[in-house]
Structures are given as structure tokens and as C-alpha cells.
Amino acid sequence: MRRMHRNESPYPPSPQVIKAIREWIDKVNNYSDPDLWRELASALEKYTGFPKSMLVFAPGSLSLIRIAITIALKNHGRLITYRPTFEAIPAFSKSYGVNLYMVTLRPRDFELDISQILNLKPKRNDIIYISNPNNPTGNIVIKSKSHLEELLSTEALVVLDEAYYEFSGVSYADLVKHWSNLVILRTLSKAFCIAGLRLGYAIASEELIREFRSLASPFDISLLTYVAAIEALNNLEYMRDIVRKIINERERVYRELLRLKGVKPYKSHANFILISLEDLGIESHVAHEYFKNKGILINVYPYEELLRYCIRVTISKAEDNEYFLESLKKLIEEKT
Template sequence: MYHPSPFPGLPVSRLDATAAALALIKPSVRAQTAYTLDAPPAPRKLNQNESPFDAPPVVKEAVLGGLREEPWNRYPPFTPAELVRRLAERHGWVAEGVLVGNGSNELIQATLAVTVGAGTPVVTPVPTFSLYRLLVAVFGGRHVPVPLGPDFAFAVDGLVGAAREAGAPLVVVNSPNNPTGTPLPEGALERLLAETDALVVVDEAYQDFGGPTGIPLLRANPRLVVLRSFSKAMSLAGLRFGYALAHPAVAAEIAKAKLPYNVNRVTLAAAVAALDAGEVLARRTEEVRHNRDLLYQELCAIGGLRAFPSAANFVLIRCEARPANEVFTRLVQQYGILVRDVSTGGPGLEGCLRITAGTEDDVTAVARALAEILG
């Protein structure tokens, strides 16, 4: 006889089978919460650190025109040689040390897949991009968190000490850091490479907007991997393209964990077109930097909150006069502005919201709204 089930359409008699199936999933995975974003719709979207500018028309035209001639029934190139050559040339690196991916997140995943096993210690600062911790758990590793210092500055001594104490084979840093906007200080990567034995992965998804880059260190440091993205400054978040720069021998090992044909023809064409439109995109990046600085200045003038300096394309604030969730809700419901509530995202983020630097009009609107809510 069947009885009501907590799973719609699933009888109680099958629950034991479901439990048995779930028991086959690694406990370390079942203990995690999936990376997801449930965001209400709003006219002003300032929650995902996207560019406020769509891809330039010249990029769209190049992609759409070229796709008419492409065979859609054929797989894309296994290695897009021309694109890889262009990326290597862009950074003064070697093509054999360039890997392309379905967003830089895929390359983060591939790098962890070839380095992290059961119990492997992986050092990251906290708070930072939550996907790192999740992937470490999925691969069975042990996350070793190192809290950021005052004003969310990187605790370089702490990172070095934690990596050495744990014997960590991997240190992952995001610079500028998400969600704080903090860049690594000059000399920090050199210290991590010189004072630890770890593979050091620096995720530079936001580096186009500020902060030092690790790319000049690649030639002398085979233990360095640099990740870059076309989702932010290049306005291609909707097409998912990223790449890694590493010593050719290390890149060859990471490539073993990538799925074949991982970047589709549309994205490959868009990436090439974006490189061709470099001057236009560089001007837009400079405009975003200007708007970020303007946003920070406007927020600093508002009572009831604290704004933190940022080298990325967003600004982090701490709500002091009202709870962050109340401010978040009122921004959406009363003003049609969607930001990111990161108040539960890690140590030190209590009461914090992250605001993407949009257009100048966006800056004016969100600053005015926050002044009214917190005033």
C-alpha cells in the first residue's frame, strides 16, 4: 500500500531505494550546498559583476556572419590554434602554455581535479569566491582557510604559514578578490612561490580593472598558474570563455582533466572577435574603472554604511544603520535595484552587500536609494 511521500510523485516504498542511491554519493559532496543564485528580477542588475555594456556590435556582427559559414554538424576544433596563438601573443607567453575553457571556472575545476585527492590540503584566503571551497570538497580535499586581515587585506604571512604548516600542494587566490575587491599587494605572489612548495593558482577574473598581475612571473616560476576571463571586461559573460596560462608541462597535465571540445564554435568566434575589438573594449574598461571610483566616492558620503576600496568592478559595503537583508529587499522592491547580499558569505562579511559598478546612471541611482534607505 502506498502512502503520501515528501517527494512529489514518489511513493514511500521507493524512499529506501532513493536513500540507498544517495548513499553512493560521496559524503563530502552531500555535506555541501550547491553553488547557485536565486535572484529576483529588477530593472537595474548590479549583482553579478557583469559589464554594463553588451558586446560591441562589431563583435556580434563578426560572430553572426561567420557562423553562417561554419558547419554546425561538426565538432569545434579540439585546440583552437589561432585563438591560442593570439592569447599567447597578448601576454608574451608561449602557445603550449595556454589552455582555453568554458569560462575560467572550468579551468579552476580542472586544476583542482589534477591536484586534489582525499585529504589534500588546499589553502585559500577567506572570504573569497565560494566555488574554490566547494570544489575542494567535491574532490575530497581539505580546505585550509586563512582569514583576510583588517579592511580585507590579504594576510600574506598567514597564507605562507598555513601552506607550510599543512604541507599544502595548492594555494588558490583571487586577485582582485571577490567579494572584497582587494588586490594582492606587490610582491605577494613572489613570496608565495619562494616560501612555499605549492602550486600557486591566481584567479585574475577582475585584473583588467586593477591590481598587479602574475603573468610576468610565469617564465621563472613553473609552479604558477594564472587564470583569466572574458566574462567581465570583455563583455562575454553570456558565452562563457576563460583561459589559463601556465608552464607548458603543467598545462599539459591540467589539460587531461578538461572535457574534449569544451568551447563551442559560437564562443570561439566571439573570443577572436573580442580580441579584434580590443581598443573599444579597453575604453569601456576604463569607463567601468571610472564608474567604480565614482561609486566608491558616492558611497563614502552616505551615513549608515561603510564602503571598502576596490580594484575590481564592484564595491563592497557594510550596512551599519539597518540590517543588510532589509537594505537588499528595499533596494529591489522600492527602487528596482538588484545587488548581491554577501552577508553570510564568510568571516567579516556580516552586514555586507556587493554592488557592481554599472553605468554612471546606475551609480547615481543606487547611491540615491541607499542614502534614502539608510538616512
């Protein structure tokens, strides 16, 4: 099956990462060494430009989102976001029992109207979650520092998920120097090609990082994850080459989709593209089954009315992208 549903990298980790894993594999009878923590912290310091006192890492950014929700629950706060957004957010709020408030992105282009969130009167102890670029729509929903600062001025904890930062080039991490209620989330799962090893990190004020660390388990990150992450961060040119390839393919696939009658692709700043088949009358669940039968896994959102006719496709290698496009053309022929 062609895996075009989970926003993973279609490329393996760098040769240096693979070599390091092989060298350490016979040591997994041991827990992680504190020296590895220090080495990873130093590598992240160099990559992000922030001191280790403003960094915390965890087994995937999902773990950091859970910690943020735990903080809201402890302080009797609300979780405020929009729809459609990262599907884990509504699921987490339900399982943790946090009150969830969601505004709706503008249907025609999935733009965020900041005033809708401000109308909910966010306050200290609340959490505002923003995915930027947004998953699953791929667009930049926070377009300026001033928009983000409007949210920060409410004193709510703003969790800005920059999981696709390497593909968008858009970041507001510098604002953590001025706003103690801002947390930036990042991951090594996408651009760094180590999704299966799970490593995410957060950038925030020293005070907030201390709170996050107090709620994180020091034993959650495996020895091999440390080793792989350190090597990945020490070989940035490999990551940047992968990102260039994926962006080039993303733009090529987008142009090809624009040529297909009845197909509406949304401009993406991530490593996936959201595609509407509404003009063709093809609902997402129908498309999902069709592509599955063709050996392609894609993502759909049956619970989200705005995405009833939409499919989300991860950008893969050229041959897989081409197979998807040809399969889509055949689906269009069958349905029209």
C-alpha cells in the first residue's frame, strides 16, 4: 500500500542516523544515558537558537499537547480552538474532560477570523490551540505577529503547533522572548524522517518549560530516539534536501490538480494537500474506498461537515504522486 495518509516522510532517515542506530542497537538493554539528554539539548539549542532552559522534548509533540491540556484541566481552564483542526485535539479534550470551545474557519478558504476566538473571551488558565500551517487544510491561519499578539494579550496559554515549520518557513518562535504564555511546538517526525521514533519539542519561557518538565516523564524517550534525533540534527543538509524535494513535488502536484475539472486543491504550506471533490459530487468516504482499492491510503474526515467532500493526501515520491494523480483521473472518469 502507498502510505499517503499520515504525513510521514517518504524518505528514510539520513545514512548517519541509520549508522548510529546500528551502533547503539545492542545497548537497548540500558535506559537512556544523561549524556544523551545533554547532547540532544545542545543540538536543539544550535538548531533553534534558544537555550536549553527554554526547551523541553518529549516522545512526539502529542505528548506536549497532552501536558498543555493537563495544565488547563488543573487550572479549570477551557480549550479553545477552531474547526477543522488537528483531529487529536477534540479527541484529547473528550478523554481528559476539558471543556472544548471551537469556532469555524471560513468555509471557502479555511481562513481564521481572530475576532471569533476573542469573542469567546479567553482568559488566564484557558488554552488556545493553533496549528500553523493548519492540519488538515495546509494554510497559514496566523498571518502576522500582530494577530498572534492579540491572542496572547488575553493571557490565555497559546499553544502554537509548528509541526510543519520546515515546509512553511513560517515561525513566531521569537515571540516567546516577550510573551510568557506562548508555547511553540515542533517535531522531528516530518522533515527529519524519524516519525517512528517519536520526538517532539517545545520552545517557551523558562517558567513555562519548568512546568512542562514537571509534568513530563524523564523515561518516556527511548535510547534509540535520542541517538537518532542527535544525528538528524547534526546533519541538517540531508533534512533540507528532503524538504526541497517534497516542496517541489507539492507544487507540481498542486499544479496538476488545478488542471483537473471539478477538482479544487487548496494551497498548502505543509507536506500534504487538501483536495475538494465537491463539484464532482464525490464524498470523501467514497474516494477513500476507491483509493484504498487502488492501493493508496489517504486521510478523510467523516465527522467534519466542512470536509465532507475533501481528501487529504501526503506528498510522497514522484512515482507515488503520479500514481495517485492517474488514479484520481480514473475516478473522475467513472463518476462523470
